[in-house]
Amino acid sequence: MCSTPWKLLGGLAVLAGSMLALLLVGPIALPKHSATNPSGINATAPHPVPILPEAWPLSLAAGAARVVEGTFRLGDTFGNVLNQAGVPGRLIDQLAHAVKPDFNVQRIRSGRAYKIYFTPDNELVLFRYQRSEQQTVLVAKGASGWRAIEITIPYKIRPRFIQAKVLGSLEGALEATSIGRTGAIRLAHELAGIFAWDIDFSADLRVNDNVNLVVEQRFLEGRFVGFGDVLLAELNIADRVYRAVRYQRLGAATAYFTPVGQSLQRAFLRSPVDFTSISSGFSHRRMHPILNIAKPHYGIDYVAPAGTPVHATATGTIAYVGRTGQAGNHVKIRHGGSYTSHYLHLSRFADEIKVGDSIEQGQVLGYVGRTGLATNNHLHYQLDQSGTFVDPLRINLPAGAPLADELMPDFIRQRDAWISILREGQVDRPLVLAGSGE
Template identity: 30%
Template sequence: MSTSPGFAGKAFIVAAIGTLSTAWLMHEAPTQSADVSLHASDDIPAHATRDRASTPPAAQAAQAASAVPPAAPAYRVETAQVTHSFSEAASKLGIDAATAAQLARALAGRIDFRRDLHPGSEVRFVFRNDAQADANAQAGTQGNAQTNAQLNTQTGAATAASTTATADEDLPLAVRISTGKTSHDLFLYRNLDGKAFYYGADGQSNAPSFARYPLDYTRVSSSFSPHRLDPVTHRWAAHDGVDLAAPAGTPVHATARGTVTFAGWETGYGRVIKIKNSGDYSTTFAHLSRFAKSLRAGAQVREGQVIGYVGSTGWATGPHLHYEVHVDHVPKNPLTVALPKRSGMSAEEKEHFAEQVAQFEPLL
């Protein structure tokens, strides 16, 4: 009887051999971690990984900071040389005519722009950088809906103040005018309504409520004096004002706000205008060729308003303006008299203003 296995036995033997072969192959194959990484950092050499891991956190932070470009400075300083006039020098730096006039008024009591400035004088301005202003504007627009709703419920007065404050963001924050011998500084300050004013470093307004000069004259033909030989009467008498020579027809301006008390003819004065100004001040304008239209006694005039024109009426040897300033009815020298200044800031406002001066004065 044959002892060879049947077909079923052969199949069993083949399956067993296959199972053993598979087990042996799995045992000989190299093992692999179950945590397989698919990141590109797997290609970094091991020493680079060790170096990065050994870098202190402070050094890593410094490296990260150095990769960030430096922020633009918040302010910039620009300088121009005077060649012909202050307004021309200011326009070179982008200052418009209205702002230049505002600055000139703010320094009217300290400097005569026509005579004190000369070629070589220097004007310096501190501006807010456009990039910084844009960043501030962008930051201001990132408020949430609740903040916007609160802003929309503010009063109309507050909205108007905000509009005023943002309408002239390009105004210079500080100004220095150097004539070679002296320098004069102005600093921008906004009141609670957002209106812009310029003050000296002490918080006082440099702008007087009076202008020093009533016209664009060529020279002082006769000075203020308690005793002068009159060129017409040939007698010694007080000269209660100054004679400012100018071509006939040159406009004459009111030097301060006030009320016309007289406009007519007087012996010696010829055509003359007398104005009662604020406080104890009054002014007189004589030898005029004619008056401005509609000017009469009782009329209100503002500073800078044209009130008449240069002539040689009355006792005059040539075209000029005779100009007087009286304080409490006493004649004073118009070229040196202390002129009343506009009201300054409150004590609290001065405290905030001093902080601004400390910030911007070193930049000038």
């Protein structure tokens, strides 16, 4: 806990005024921001920012003469923290009782930050408790007595250009751009989700591949707190260019499209597991490693550590869950139309999956193993079309749906805002919109 005289703070009034402006004005006037993805793409659902019913808490903060701030430690309580700051016990009891309908002080958790504001006469005027990164509880005395309100502090978003060259992993390339380990991991995972239908980052990356991004930087009260969505991505992977543009319209979830408005989401994921290598590809004639005879190999063998989650490559209905001779633990999914997918040699199944269950794309079905006839831990993945096995890595699956014509002007407005930032930062070449837009 530390106590800071107001004359040493200097900027608290400015900070409080800025915070009040954020709360009353709302999000910034860039293309609408949102937060969580209902469709499997890394994105986010809108967070409504409640308007303060009164401006009194922040007005009181701006006029404080002394501020005590700290973090609740294990064993701390609302009462002892306020008492150590100089608040009388009788007032603490009165305050806790008055705000209980809106804020139960007994549920305060260790690790959460707080600030306590006092008048020049050393009277308590405001208690601030940081419930989470964005959620703040303010306790102050209004016209009808002590009360508590919870507010959401909106992020201030600043776009940032990032350019990386791959020398090993995608995470390593991003980390080398000085965004830090945590930021690199977040952006790598988001890119894997955005391009899940086109790129397998565990297999397709090559040395000297290029990654160009425009991403959200999130700030709270002037402090950088992390990265948000990828706004625009241009990846040159194995001499092929992939592009994605985030599009957010009011009241709808975030989604990603090519620069010409074609959805990146497709019927099937590129691969069902985060693998380390492919030990055997699709073949009509392959020497079996155990039986030592030539047999067809109508699938892809993805090598991965035991226990690695296996995901459904497309939405469908479970047609079989069980053990099938040489296939070991086996899940079969019908996807409607003409496609069926198979997942073999699983160590175990995901909890409670059963025949007839509806399955979403990306849902965990089970875990990598070596049940049945297998020499090592791997997933044998098969895809059949109208009763004939096809090569999952070569089959042309349907493209994503395009944006409706009436949405294109708004999409182009958002797209061009991010492209201008990319062009300003890009050192190799500008983004080209002509062609297929892949």
